[in-house]
Structures are given as structure tokens and as C-alpha cells.
Amino acid sequence: MVTATKTLLKVTDLYAQFTGFGGTRVVRAIDGINFTLDQGETMGLVGESGCGKTTTCHAIFRLLPPAGDIVSGSIEFDGQDLMQLSDSEMRSIRGRDMGMILQDPMASLDPLFTIMDQVAEPAHHHRGVRGGSLRERVVELLRSVRIPSPEIRMREFPHQMSGGMRQRIVGAISLSGGPKLIVADEPTTNLDVTIQLQYLNLLRDLQQETGVSLVFVTHNLGIVAKMCDKVAVMYAGKIVEQGSVRNIYNNPRHPYTQALIQSIPRLGNKDPLYVIPGQPPNLAELPTGCAFHPRCPFATEKCINEEPPYVSFGDGQESKCWLSVEEAKNG
Amino acid sequence: MKTFIAKRLLSSLATLLVLSIIIFALVRASGNPAELLYEYPGAREEDIARQAAAWGLDQSWPEQYVSFVWNIARFDYGQSFQYGTSVRSLYFDRLPNSLLLAFWAFLISMAIGIPLGIMSAVKVDSLWDSVGKTFALLGLSVPSFFVALLLVLLFGVKLEWLPFLGKAEGFFDWQHLILPSLSLGWFFSGAMLRLTRSSMLEVLGSEYIKLCRLKGLPEKVVIVKHALKNSFIPVLTLAAVNLVVMINVAVVVEVVFSWPGIGRLLYDGLINRDFPLVQGVVVMAGVMIVGTNFIVDVLYGYLDPRIRLTR
Structure with a gap:
């Protein structure tokens, strides 16, 4: 079945911040991000810890922690502005x-x-499924996430399950209401490596069966290559580069993306693993200009003083770097 | 479950044994009760000795202890020194009064502490929370005799709305109950509030509550079904211990209001060095605490499948 791709999620100029110490300290966790996600598409959201990936996920649900606030911007989901x-x-x-x-x-x-x-709750509260058909729905959901003998296991409690099973059950819960979008916030970080692959395959199969869109947060670029159609790379609350997976891997334009790709461990490679020098910046005291300049091997005077704009390339790739500005100018 | 009960019984017995040793030694540290007879004019040394012998105090401590424990094992707490009647009948005469007072005080402490604690936690750092925290601080730091005296002064003496001394006959005598149960319940409500609040806060910060909200469950379901049930285990423990304490050692409140309960019996026993009476009341309290803890442990099983299924 071929359907015209329709935009499901469109985030425009989203700003979110955390306020602490009686309003004296403001942390801009999301600093003006833009992206779109089509129906059935998978977007990877990558970046180091503390760059605003998780805040972005929670902002889509409009559920930030008590100190957090969405300051401005719009989140268009399925034709309506969630804000x-x-x-x-x-x-x-x-x-x-x-x-x-x-x-x-x-x-x-x-x-x-x-x-x-727990698996029944979304179906019960949102779809009004009750009684016998609710039980059938739960069995069907558990079967779809490959829980063996679901009729028996569904009567058990979380502590009787392994970590991998529990995460599959969380997957079943996320599907329970019949969603159009699933946001997976580093779903495999706490799983054993052998279970990780299994879980990723499961997620991909589920997506193909149900046609949901997926926002997949990870700091593992290998997983992105396996799972995603497109990628957004976040740094210090901003998306510094986004585009299709193929373009980002073959032709990373932002130095941060280049560094991330360089730091993927490769089988058989005996050289020491590349590590990006320095540490992610403190979001409360961002560097001037481009936030990446203290760690960037190509940083110039300009990068220290001025923040680069977004530069769009014809193939849908977008990069926020002075080098890309040059590249676009020179054709 | 069987091994669980057996283990619990064994550790309960050990607890009671330790308690019996401590209370046995402590009452004897208060001095020789027969010496109180010196207050009578003309009391001679041999009179004192005779009285001490009549009470069995001339025996060595180990001998006295063995007979004490042996008697307890047969539910015999001995004869009260001052009343001359059996401690058991004294205790059970007073028990209904104490149960009545403790029951209402317990209800009051729960009715104030738990809802306020929940409100403070759900609306953390709001006006509700400040009210709750202030209340808890007052409940915990204002001594109950002071609250009792204030209540007596206001409702008993100034307004003359309520009686404040003793207890009338009849089970449905609510007028005499109000002030003592308020002053007793007040003190415990502070602790209940604080524990409910902190326990709720911890649960509300958990990942599974976050997931409940992400599931779009109504706030009522998140709080009542998921958060409350999860935060109840420590609250239940405290509530059970509080109840036993209110029944057996509400000494201050019972003395202020002349309430004929066990707390006052204990007080009488302490003042008059009535060893069997003090020992009996304390051991009964110990038995009750151990028993209640056992019941609470079984109740945990109903609340928490992790406890139920690992037994």
C-alpha cells in the first residue's frame, strides 16, 4: 500500500528551560529546535548526555519536570498545535x-x-475497551512484543520478569492506546547487549506492522544506522545537524557529527578509540558564539564570537556551522 | 508462609525475652518498694524486711527473674504490691477504657495526618504544603500535656463546653472522650503527616509514576491507585506501632484528664514502685507490639506482591 507521506509531528522554534534557585538560574535545555517527522518514519535523536534529548521527548508530551517550562514554539501533532x-x-x-x-x-x-x-490502562482509559475484549487486547499486545504464554504471564508482577521482558512490556504499554507516535528514550541503554539487538528488531517489526512513527533517542550512532530514516544531532540544546541517515553518515557536515562518527568503535580496528576532547558545556553557562567551539578542531575567531545560522542543502540536510555557510556559498 | 510464621514467632519470643530482662532490671533500679513504708510513723527495719519478704524481694535477682518469667508463661503477672489484687485483672479492667481512647485518638491522627500528608506531597511547595509542614512541626514539637492543658483551659474552663476529668459510665459517652483523644491524636498526627508526605514524595518522583502520567492516566488514578498504594507500607507500620503506644503508654494524657486507662495504671505503678504492675503492663505492651507487627507483616503481603510471593 502506497500512501502519500503526511507530516505527523512538526516542532517549530521550540524553547524550553529549567529555572532554579528562585528564578536566579535559568538553564536553556532546549534552545530553539525545529524538526518534522512523517507518518511511519523513524527519527534518531543523538547527542551526548545532557544535550537536551530527554527534555525534547518530554516536551513533545508536554510533561516537563516541575522546574521545567516550555517557553515558546509550537508542537504540531496530527494537525493540531499541542501548545x-x-x-x-x-x-x-x-x-x-x-x-x-x-x-x-x-x-x-x-x-x-x-x-x-498496567498494559490495559491506556486501552481502558483512552479507548474505552472493557472486560473480555480488554483481556484479549492485552494478550494480543503481549504476544506482539513476544512475551511467551501471555495468558499466564499477564497475571504476574513486574518483579517476576527479567529486564528485557519488562522493557518489552513497556513497549506493549506504549502501543496499548493505539498510538501514531512512539517516543523511545534510550530504550536499550539498560539492557544486556544480547538483548539490545533483539529489542531493536522487535521495535522495527512493530513499527512495520503498526505504521507508527518513532522518535528514537540514543547516543549510539550504530543503532541510528540500523533503526532510523533520518537523524537529528543535538548539542547544548540545539540541533546542530539533521538529515537522512545516508547523508549524515556519508557526508557529515558539522564537525560535531564528524567527531561522533569518528568515535564509533569499529571491529578489527587496533587504533585507540577516538574521543571528542573536552566535555559537553554547562547549559547554564554556554560558551559564546557556537557552543561547540571550545571542542572544535576547526574553530576560528568567528566561531567564538558569532553563532552560525542554519544552512540548508538541497538534499534536505541542514547544518549549523560556519564551515557549512562557506560550503554553501562556494557551491 | 509456614517458615515465615515460624521465623517470626521465634524472633518475637526473643524480643519479648530481652524486653522482660530490661524491664525486670529497670524497675529494681528504682529502689526497694518496701522502704516506702518508712513514711508510716513507727515503721521499723524488721517491718520493712518482713514486707519485702512477703513480696518475694528477699530472693536473689535470678530467682526472682525465673519466677517472673515462669509466671508470665502462665499468663500470671502476679499480685500488685499496692492493690493486693492480681495485675491481670487490674490490666483488663482498664483495657476497655484505653482501647476506647486509643481508637478515637488513632482515628483522629489518621484523619488529620494522612490526607494532609498526601496534599502536602501532591501540591509540594504550595500553601497546602506549608500548612502541612507547620502542622507536623507543631504536632511533633508541642508536648501533648501542653496541648492537653490548652484544650482544658479553652473548652473546659473558659467556654465550659466539655467535661475534662475522668470518664462517665456507658460506652457512648462522647463528651468525656473528645479532649483526651484530641490531645493524644494531635501528637501522633504530626508523625503520620510527615511520613505520609515523605513517602508520597518519594513515590511521586519515581519512574513508574512518570510512565503513568505519560500514559495519560487521569491525575486521580495516578495519585490514588498508583502513588498512594505504593507509599502506604511505611505509613502502615507507623500506624500500627502508634496504636499500641496509644493503648498502653498514653501516660501523660491519661494523667492530665484523669482517664482511667492503662497509662495511668502504669503511672501509679511507677510512682509506688509496684514492680509486678509495671512489669505486667510493659510486658503486655510488648506482646501487643510484637503481635501487631506480625499482623502488619501479613498485611504487607496483601499490599505488595513482592513480599507476598517471596515468602
Whole structure:
């Protein structure tokens, strides 16, 4: 079946910040990001810890921690601007039209309720599924995430399951409401390496079966290559480069992306692993100009003083670097 | 489950044994009760000695201890020195009064502490939270005799709305109950509030509550179904211990209000060096605490499948 691709999620000029110490300290966790996601598409969101990936995920759900606030921007989802919705309208979208998979499967399930109960909740509250058909739905969901003998396992409690199983159950929960979008925030970080691959395959199969869009947060570029159609690379609250996976891998234009790709370990390579020098900046005290300049091997005077603009290239690739500005100018 | 019960019984017995040794030694540290007879004019040394012998105090401590424990094993707490009747009947005469007072005080402490604690946690750093925290601080730091005296002064003496001395006959005598149960419940509500609040806060910060919100569950379901149930285990423990303490050692409140309960019995026993009475009340309290803890442990199983299924 071929359908015209339709934009599902469009984030425009999104700013979010955390305020602390009575408003005296402001951390700009998301600093003006733009991206779009089509139906059925998978976008990878990569970057080092603390660059705003998780905040971006929570902002899509409009569920930031108490100190956090979305300052401005719009999140267009399925034709409506989420920022204009009331709290209760927003709540009815969460879990129904968008599901989330959290990082730590050992902590994301309520220890006191059965698997059945927790997987059923979104279907029950958002889709009004009840009684026998609810039970069937749970069995079907658990089967789709490959839980063996789901009729028995669904009566058990989270502590009776392994980490991999729990994360699959979290996956089933995210699918329970019949969503159009799933946001997976580093879903494999806390799994064993052998289970990771299994889980990624599962996610990809589920996506092909249900046609949901996927925002996939990771700091592992190898996973991105396997899972995603396109990538957005985040640095210090900004998207510094985005484009199709093929373009980003074959022709990374931003020095940060280049450095990330260089630091992927390669089988058989005996050289020491490349490490990006320095550390991610403190979001409360960002460097002047381009936030990456203290760690950038190509940094010039200009990078220290002026922030580069976004430069779009014909193939949909976008980069935020003075080098790209030059490259675009010279054709 | 069977091994669980067996283990619990064994450790309960050990706890009670330690308790019996401590209380046995402590009451004897208060001095020889027979010497109180010196207050009577003309009391001679041999009178004192005779009285001490009549109470069995001339025996060595180990001998006294063995007979004490042996008697307890047969549910015999001995004869009260001052009343001359059996401690057991004294205790069970007073028990209904203490149960009545403790029951209402317990309800009051829960009715104030738990809802306020939940509100403070759910609306953390709001006006509610400040009210809750202030209340808890007052509850914990203002001594209950002071609250009791204030209540007596206001409702008993100034307004003359409520009686404040003793207890009338009849089970449904609510007028005499209000002030003592308020002053007793007040003190415990502070602790309940603080524990409920901190326990709720911890649960509300957890990943699974985050996932509940991400699932779009109504806030009521998130709080009542998921957060409350998870934060209840420590609260339950404290509540159970509080209840036993209120029944057996509400000494201050019972003395201020002349409430004929066990707390006052204990006080009488302490003042008059009535060894069997003090020992009996303390051992009964110990038995009750051990028993309640056992019941609470079984209740945990109903609350938490992790506990239920690993037994």
C-alpha cells in the first residue's frame, strides 16, 4: 500500500528551560529546535548526555519536570498545535496517540500491579475497551512484543520478569492506546547487549506492522544506522545537524557529527578509540558564539564570537556551522 | 508462609525475652518498694524486711527473674504490691477504657495526618504544603500535656463546653472522650503527616509514576491507585506501632484528664514502685507490639506482591 507521506509531528522554534534557585538560574535545555517527522518514519535523536534529548521527548508530551517550562514554539501533532490544548485535552492525547518507552525497565513498571493491569490502562482509559475484549487486547499486545504464554504471564508482577521482558512490556504499554507516535528514550541503554539487538528488531517489526512513527533517542550512532530514516544531532540544546541517515553518515557536515562518527568503535580496528576532547558545556553557562567551539578542531575567531545560522542543502540536510555557510556559498 | 510464621514467632519470643530482662532490671533500679513504708510513723527495719519478704524481694535477682518469667508463661503477672489484687485483672479492667481512647485518638491522627500528608506531597511547595509542614512541626514539637492543658483551659474552663476529668459510665459517652483523644491524636498526627508526605514524595518522583502520567492516566488514578498504594507500607507500620503506644503508654494524657486507662495504671505503678504492675503492663505492651507487627507483616503481603510471593 502506497500512501502519500503526511507530516505527523512538526516542532517549530521550540524553547524550553529549567529555572532554579528562585528564578536566579535559568538553564536553556532546549534552545530553539525545529524538526518534522512523517507518518511511519523513524527519527534518531543523538547527542551526548545532557544535550537536551530527554527534555525534547518530554516536551513533545508536554510533561516537563516541575522546574521545567516550555517557553515558546509550537508542537504540531496530527494537525493540531499541542501548545494550544488544555491540560485535559493534552492528557487524552498522551497514551492514546503517543506512547513513550523510558530508559530504565526495572523502574518504569509499578511493582504493585499486575502486567495485565498496567498494559490495559491506556486501552481502558483512552479507548474505552472493557472486560473480555480488554483481556484479549492485552494478550494480543503481549504476544506482539513476544512475551511467551501471555495468558499466564499477564497475571504476574513486574518483579517476576527479567529486564528485557519488562522493557518489552513497556513497549506493549506504549502501543496499548493505539498510538501514531512512539517516543523511545534510550530504550536499550539498560539492557544486556544480547538483548539490545533483539529489542531493536522487535521495535522495527512493530513499527512495520503498526505504521507508527518513532522518535528514537540514543547516543549510539550504530543503532541510528540500523533503526532510523533520518537523524537529528543535538548539542547544548540545539540541533546542530539533521538529515537522512545516508547523508549524515556519508557526508557529515558539522564537525560535531564528524567527531561522533569518528568515535564509533569499529571491529578489527587496533587504533585507540577516538574521543571528542573536552566535555559537553554547562547549559547554564554556554560558551559564546557556537557552543561547540571550545571542542572544535576547526574553530576560528568567528566561531567564538558569532553563532552560525542554519544552512540548508538541497538534499534536505541542514547544518549549523560556519564551515557549512562557506560550503554553501562556494557551491 | 509456614517458615515465615515460624521465623517470626521465634524472633518475637526473643524480643519479648530481652524486653522482660530490661524491664525486670529497670524497675529494681528504682529502689526497694518496701522502704516506702518508712513514711508510716513507727515503721521499723524488721517491718520493712518482713514486707519485702512477703513480696518475694528477699530472693536473689535470678530467682526472682525465673519466677517472673515462669509466671508470665502462665499468663500470671502476679499480685500488685499496692492493690493486693492480681495485675491481670487490674490490666483488663482498664483495657476497655484505653482501647476506647486509643481508637478515637488513632482515628483522629489518621484523619488529620494522612490526607494532609498526601496534599502536602501532591501540591509540594504550595500553601497546602506549608500548612502541612507547620502542622507536623507543631504536632511533633508541642508536648501533648501542653496541648492537653490548652484544650482544658479553652473548652473546659473558659467556654465550659466539655467535661475534662475522668470518664462517665456507658460506652457512648462522647463528651468525656473528645479532649483526651484530641490531645493524644494531635501528637501522633504530626508523625503520620510527615511520613505520609515523605513517602508520597518519594513515590511521586519515581519512574513508574512518570510512565503513568505519560500514559495519560487521569491525575486521580495516578495519585490514588498508583502513588498512594505504593507509599502506604511505611505509613502502615507507623500506624500500627502508634496504636499500641496509644493503648498502653498514653501516660501523660491519661494523667492530665484523669482517664482511667492503662497509662495511668502504669503511672501509679511507677510512682509506688509496684514492680509486678509495671512489669505486667510493659510486658503486655510488648506482646501487643510484637503481635501487631506480625499482623502488619501479613498485611504487607496483601499490599505488595513482592513480599507476598517471596515468602
